[in-house]
Amino acid sequence: MLSTPITYALRVFTRLYPTQKPLVFSGVGSTQKLANLMVAAGQSKPLLITDNFLLTSGMLDETIAHLKEKGCDVVVFDDIAPNPTFQHVEKAIEATKQNSCDSIFAIGGGSVIDVAKVVAAAVTNDKSLHKLTGLLKVKTPPLPLYITPTTSGTGSEVTNAAVISDTETHKKKFFVDPQYLPIAASLDPDLLKSLPAHITAAVGMDALTHAIEAFTSKVNSAEVDRDASLAIKLLFDHLPKACANGNDLDARETVAQASFLAGYSFSKSSLGYVHAISHQISAHYDTPHGLANAVILPRVLEFNKVASEKRLAQLERMLSGNNTASNTKELAENFIGRVNLLSRTIGIPASLTELDQADFKKITKDALAEARASYAVPKVMRRKDVEAILTSVSNGHLELSFA
Numbered sequence: 001m002l003s004t005p006i007t008y009a010l011r012v013f014t015r016l017y018p019t020q021k022p023l024v025f026s027g028v029g030s031t032q033k034l035a036n037l038m039v040a041a042g043q044s045k046p047l048l049i050t051d052n053f054l055l056t057s058g059m060l061d062e063t064i065a066h067l068k069e070k071g072c073d074v075v076v077f078d079d080i081a082p083n084p085t086f087q088h089v090e091k092a093i094e095a096t097k098q099n100s101c102d103s104i105f106a107i108g109g110g111s112v113i114d115v116a117k118v119v120a121a122a123v124t125n126d127k128s129l130h131k132l133t134g135l136l137k138v139k140t141p142p143l144p145l146y147i148t149p150t151t152s153g154t155g156s157e158v159t160n161a162a163v164i165s166d167t168e169t170h171k172k173k174f175f176v177d178p179q180y181l182p183i184a185a186s187l188d189p190d191l192l193k194s195l196p197a198h199i200t201a202a203v204g205m206d207a208l209t210h211a212i213e214a215f216t217s218k219v220n221s222a223e224v225d226r227d228a229s230l231a232i233k234l235l236f237d238h239l240p241k242a243c244a245n246g247n248d249l250d251a252r253e254t255v256a257q258a259s260f261l262a263g264y265s266f267s268k269s270s271l272g273y274v275h276a277i278s279h280q281i282s283a284h285y286d287t288p289h290g291l292a293n294a295v296i297l298p299r300v301l302e303f304n305k306v307a308s309e310k311r312l313a314q315l316e317r318m319l320s321g322n323n324t325a326s327n328t329k330e331l332a333e334n335f336i337g338r339v340n341l342l343s344r345t346i347g348i349p350a351s352l353t354e355l356d357q358a359d360f361k362k363i364t365k366d367a368l369a370e371a372r373a374s375y376a377v378p379k380v381m382r383r384k385d386v387e388a389i390l391t392s393v394s395n396g397h398l399e400l401s402f403a
C-alpha cells in the first residue's frame with residue numbers, strides 16, 4: 001500500500017528527530033535517587049512544580065526534606081489546574097525567574113508535567129508562549145528538567161510534547177519538540193498508591209491505547225514493536241491488580257513502567273482514531289481523557305479489525321501464549337474480546353451517556369481533521385464510520401459493522 005502524506009511526513013520526522021529515552025529510576029525510593037542525581041548534576045535551586053493536593057497531603061514532604069538535606073534551596077509552585085492555561089505557565093515562569101531557579105522538578109499528573117516542560121523551555125528561550133507553540137520552536141536548551149509522574153497513563157515523562165489551554169482562543173495549544181524530554185524521571189509506587197481505582201483504570205486504559213495505536217500505526221519499527229507489545233502484556237497482567245489493590249506496589253510500579261514504554265512507543269510512531277475522537281469528546285463534555293479512550297478503543301479496534309488483522313493476531317498470540325494458532329481473523333477477534341473483558345474487569349463503563357447527537361457532526365469533522373493532520377492510521381475512516389462509533393459509544397451497544 002502506498003504511504004499517505006502524513007505517514008511519509010511522520011517517518012521523516014521520527015528519523016530526523018528521534019525521541020530519546022530519559023534515564024529512569026524505578027521502585028520505592030526512586031524519587032530520592034532522582035533527587036540525588038539532581039544534586040550530583042549541580043542543581044541547587046530547583047522549582048518544584050506540583051499541585052496543591054499533593055503538596056498538602058504530605059506525600060512530598062520526604063522528597064522536599066531530602067533535597068534540603070542535600071543542600072538544595074527548593075522553591076515550590078503549586079498553582080496548577082487540571083487543564084492548565086497560559087496564565088498558569090506565565091506564573092510559573094515568573095516564579096522561576098524571580099527566584100533564579102536553576103532547574104525544574106515536576107511531581108504530578110499530566111497537567112503538572114505539561115506546565116513544567118513549557119516553563120523549562122520558555123525561561124531559556126525568552127519567547128512569548130505563543131511563539132513557542134507548534135513544532136520545533138525550542139532553539140536554546142531548556143532548564144534541566146526532572147519528572148516524577150503521579151499517575152500512570154499519559155506517558156508525559158517520555159513524550160516530546162505538552163498541551164496548554166489558550167483561554168483567549170478556547171483551544172488547546174500543542175508544544176512539540178524533542179527538547180521537552182526530561183533528563184531523568186522516577187516511577188515511584190509510593191507516590192502512585194493513593195490514586196483511586198477508577199482513575200487508575202481510566203489512565204491505565206490511556207496507556208493501553210497508546211501502546212495499541214503505536215503498534216498498529218503505519219509508522220512502526222522493531223523498537224516500537226518491542227516496547228509497545230511489552231507495555232500491552234504488562235498492562236493486561238498488572239492493571240487489574242493495581243485497580244483491585246492500590247497498595248500492591250509491585251503492580252503499581254509495573255503499570256508505571258508499561259505507561260512509560262507506551263508513551264515512548266507513540267512518540268516514535270503515532271496515535272490513531274481513538275485519540276482523534278476522544279480529544280473532541282473531552283473538548284465538548286470534559287470527559288476524562290483516559291475514560292473516553294477506554295470506551296472508544298474496542299470500537300476503533302472493530303473498525304481496524306481487517307486492516308490490522310495480522311498485528312492484532314500477533315498481540316493475541318503473545319497474550320494467549322499460543323504461538324502456533326494460525327487463524328488470524330479469529331485471533332484478532334479474540335484480542336478485541338480480551339480488551340473488552342479487561343475494561344469490564346476494571347470497571348470501565350460500556351457507554352458515555354453525556355454524548356449528544358446534536359454534536360456528532362462537529363465531533364466527526366474535527367476528529368477526521370485531527371487524524372488526517374497527525375496520525376498514520378491503518379485504515380482511513382469516513383464520516384459515517386465516526387458517526388457509527390459515536391452512536392455506539394452513546395448507547396453502549398458494542399456490535400458494530402463497517403462496510
Ligand SMILES: [Fe+2]
Nearest residue numbers: 154206210289
Ligand atoms: Fe492519551
